[in-house]
Amino acid sequence: MANGSRQAAWEFFGAELKRRREEAGFTQVELGARVFVSGGYIGQFEQAIRKPQLDVAQRIDEVLQTDGFFERLWRKLIKDQRYTEYFAHAAELERLATEICEYAPMVIPGLLQTREYARAVFLASNPLATDEYLEELIKGRMDRTQLLKDATRPVYWAVLHESALRVPVGGPAVMAHQLDHIAALARERKVLLQVLPFAAGAHSEMGKMMKLMEFEDAPPTVYTEGVRSGSLLDEPAVVKRTQASYDRIRAAALSPEASLALIESAAEDHRRCASTT
Template identity: 40%
Template sequence: MARGKDIDGSVSVPTFYGKELRWKREAAGMSLETFLEGSFYGKTYLSDIEHGERRMPVELARHADRVLGTDGFFERHCEDVRKARKGTHAEYFADVPDLEKRALEIEEWDPMLIPGPLQSEPYIRAVILSAYPAESEEVLAAKVADRRERAWLFEDKASPETWVVLHEQVIWNPILPPDEMAEQLAHLVEVLAKRRAFAQLVLRNAGTYPFMMGTSRFMTFSDAPPLMYTEGMYSGQLIDDPVLVKQYAKAYGRLRAAALDTKASLRLIERAAEDFRNGKQLPQLD
């Protein structure tokens, strides 16, 4: 069996375990296709893992241990890879930036805040300090920079198509001074005008609707099953159970049906930006 270009396992923890996976797979005489039989993953996905460019999901690690007879080696070391790719993001969020880079489509629900990649620097600082008021300026600056690096999700031509549903209170909640809030909303309008991302607003009088608590994000891929990520203030979880993800996806469809259409939503965001800019009396939030 022909072997591909060698991988330098000393570069990082992910490349070390990726190289080990490929070595054991090839030593067993397995092609990518043969190795993946019985899993939900594709060749490109596995190749990225073997080159240290993608984290190995625990389900695929268990599959590797079962197929290769490695006695739990890869499942045990998934934690090492996850920690190595953390950066300044919260531990529970560490896998999400890599997944976003490979997603075909992202659908998101935010009941309280403008999504991270759409946030201006003042907005990011305010959000971080609300949760970590004693954060040092050095760490705060690093966290702001990491969040701004994700702006490509909405601003790059090669970004995934993204659908965002926001609660109406997000655009009226003055978490910044009026001029900065106006700039934040104007930026949101500017990005949405590029038509790579689409937004809908759930109005305050919409009654009951799915996902009334917590942020949720769905990601679909060309070479792997869809995932859902949900987050609270100090915790987050990736959900990959196919039945559960499908159930949540159906609920997201009902959420979109309860929201304003994209054109009406954009007009309301523009109005909010103008009202902040002009210092008008803002609507009373319930």
């Protein structure tokens, strides 16, 4: 499904939600209270600005007595999109965020990846995949990276563990190019980058990827990812604890200037390795 037709389908979802809500005699606030989201969220669903999660679509069906209509439509739209089901909502929210703060313990974050690095990551996860399938995955990721090139891009602040700089994903030449790319983004002031060095030792979220997103007119959200699974969390206490963990990691990381020097040094190490193989 092309982007335009996918957006039109979500607009249909929203229009149907508004029509059936009004037929049932609920305001946005009243329906939101019954499905455990705010009235503002219901308004954003109806305008196709934000996509509901599956459990919200299911509760809407229950409250409006629509016999699974919104769940079936949700599943169809999610199935037709470019991202895995567990990441689809996070990808949507990235486009709406005013600020994204990310911690990456082992892999360069998707928004910063080059095509060659992304291909190596996807191939490692899908060793028997066809070239056509890999290209579809890569295109989805490269489309996401355009977010940081837009004039209205969000503030993006990433902390990379030094491990993410040292593991030669795709080989040393690919890794050198990847690190050159993120160094260029930092020098062009399109992103804020810090590195958590090996010398920092243990910390509170070892091995746990986290992405915090803030929005103009919605509560902040946390996205975390495990093995072929992901979770979007917006419960205030959880977001607050995650923000505190991220702040501690950021405080333990090198300064942006020292981080850039380490990134460029690691790129040179990979380049030397590539030249000797």
